[in-house]
Amino acid sequence: MPTRIAYLGPAGTYGEQASRALAELEGLTEVSFLPCVGLRAVVECLAQAGADAAVVPVENSVEGGVTATLDALWAHSDLGIRRALVLPIRHALLGSGSLQDVTEVLSHPQALAQCSGWLAAQLPQALQLPTSSTAEAARMVAGSRFRAAIASRKAGLEHGLEELAYPVNDVAGNRTRFLLLHRGERRLEGDxxxxxxxxxxxxxxxxxxxxxxxxxxxxxxxxxxxxxxxxxxxxxxxxxxxxxxxxxxxxxxxxxxxxxxxxxxxxxxxxxxxxxxxxx
Ligand SMILES: O=C(O)C(=O)C[C@]1(C(=O)O)C=C[C@@H](O)C=C1
Missing domain, CATH: 3.30.70.260 (ACT domain)
Known part of the structure; x- marks a missing residue:
């Protein structure tokens, strides 16, 4: 039976990247990745035994704690943390038209906040629209000339988008810590x-x-x-x-x-x- 890992979907999120890296660090060879809509759903999928593990972002070096994760952990305080991984986060502006035509920028609120300085300088008139994840934003802007998404380059490839600008995060060393969560016995020894x-x-x-x-x-x-x-x-x-x-x-x-x-x-x-x- 493969280990089922719930993560913030769809494919192409930073959560997916973290899930793959954490599975490798854990030495898991047979894994099935379960995309969920929203961080609350990721944690609930694990809590209700729909998955064997879950990967969630917990803290970003620029924006601080990921409040949805902290609240979900408190609500499911019987869950344990198996491993943590810090991932470099480099955002791209992705779309299908040109930068001058962009009037709406979609992304996860954390990603919009991590690029707020760049957006204010380069696209001050563009509306900023929150989505459930960065890859969801990439999925939603496909085919539009006036909408762009902030997401990873990998999400751009996944959804057939062009790179309008890269990198667009305000801080070069932007990083997010992800946790691999599990049910059952918690370890007493670790870093x-x-x-x-x-x-x-x-x-x-x-x-x-x-x-x-x-x-x-x-x-x-x-x-x-x-x-x-x-x-x-x-x-x-x-x-x-x-x-x-x-x-x-x-x-x-x-x-x-x-x-x-x-x-x-x-x-x-x-x-x-x-x-x-x-x-x-
Ligand atoms: O939307 C994604 O791609 C996510 O994995 C979520 C998330 C977050 O919630 O912090 C993860 C890393 C980045 O900090 C931006 C967004």
């Missing part, structure tokens, strides 16, 4: 661990007390981010990544035990290896 927690109450020092657990164990936090709890204004869920020293194999279980009584809800997504892809 890094991801946790999310809500506090019992909004009281002075509550977050400080939780973060002190990391400091007391000498653990370095490589990311902290908050999302609204969605229950009350001013109430938050905190997402934290912690580097795990190889010489402290019990670090994650000790940390979880120390944090549990301080948190209303603690989700631990497990420990996992993290790597970076140099050429995308």
């Amino acid at each position: 890094v661990a991801s946790l999310a927690f809500s506090m019992h109450r909004n009281a002075p020092g509550a977050l400080l007390e939780a973060l002190a657990c990391l400091a007391e164990q000498g653990l370095n936090m490589s990311r902290i981010e908050s999302r609204p709890s969605k229950r009350e204004l001013g109430e938050y869920v905190f997402f934290v990544d912690v580097e795990l020293p190889a010489q402290q194999p019990e670090a994650l279980s000790t940390l979880v035990a120390a944090l549990t009584p301080l948190c209303e809800h603690l989700a631990h997504f497990g420990a996992y290896p993290s790597s970076e892809l140099v050429s995308g």
Whole structure:
């Protein structure tokens, strides 16, 4: 039976590139890739056992946390992270006419934001229209002379589009971290661990007390981010990544035990290896 991996479709997204690279890093030889519409659907496909794994973007070097992924992880806090991969993101403007005729630019909101400076300078009058993914934008502009998509060069080839400009991302080192998610047992040993927690109450020092657990164990936090709890204004869920020293194999279980009584809800997504892809 092939391993079924859910990803943000259609074919040609950065999510697909990340899925293929992560499957290779995991040594999976027989894989079937399942394109889904929207990140919520990707995570739900895995949670409802429609897939064996799922690949989602979690953080971009320019735009920060991918909120749809963070919210889906909190909603499915029994899922685990098997591996992380950082992918270079280089966007192209793709279409079928010429740059001067473009009046509408379609793409995923993250991609539009990553190219906002270029768009303001080169196509200030063009309408920016959000789509569910970059490759969906490429699919939608095919055949039009006045619509263009921001997507990868690979998506352009996939949908028979010409390259009107490349690269169009504002920051040359634009990168996105993707996660390979799974159901079942979470690992306790790896390079890094991801946790999310809500506090019992909004009281002075509550977050400080939780973060002190990391400091007391000498653990370095490589990311902290908050999302609204969605229950009350001013109430938050905190997402934290912690580097795990190889010489402290019990670090994650000790940390979880120390944090549990301080948190209303603690989700631990497990420990996992993290790597970076140099050429995308
Ligand atoms: O639309 C895609 O191609 C995606 O894989 C989504 C996504 C994202 O959500 O961040 C992934 C990488 C880039 O940062 C832009 C878009």
